[in-house]
Amino acid sequence: MHSWYFVGDSHVQAFEIAATLGLFRRQSHFLIVPGATAVGLRNPESHTQAIAHFQKALLPVLPGVMPVIQLGEVDCGFVIWWRAQTLGESVDAQLAASIEAYACFIDTLIDAGYSRVVVTGAVPPTIPDNHRQGAVARARHTVSASLRERTDLTMRYNRQLAAEAARRRIPYTDISARVLDAGTGLIADAYRSPNPRDHHLHPIQGAHAWAEAINALEV
Incomplete structure (x- = not known):
């Protein structure tokens, strides 16, 4: 049985909490690069240098390990909007650039030998x-996209991610159906962090949601 190796931005902390709570059925490893973006994977000199960190951790191929990638919240919540606004390009163009960079990283891992x-x-x-409580909220207020617009973009993003995964016949999972309010289509209050300065999911509720999704994978 493979062990999990979770890599991605700060939202990987939900998986780490799940492991600490004993919710995973497999051994798990973690690499968190705060602020990492999917679009930044195309640039080894990006601010976070995420691609270099991920490649150092995962390459060459680690026997008995299955990488699990968690990226995109920073893209959909801020970077796609900021780049479109700053560069004068469309949100669709920036969405495509982010997905393309993400897919390229996936292919790098597959080509290296991860089955x-x-x-x-x-x-x-x-x-x-x-809302401007917390460093992340203050940094992101420079773009005008509403919570509704950012949520809708995230759903589009995830549909494209799912399609890229299906094209490569690799597993895809997400927790949107569980954490979004059925009435509003926005994040449910139960899944917000109790700390208004924290933009991550509720630490315990988020951990349980992700553990259920990962454990359900038939891999």
């Missing part, structure tokens, strides 16, 4: 409109 790579959907945004 399975698990792709996880980007976490829906949690920061309310006009």
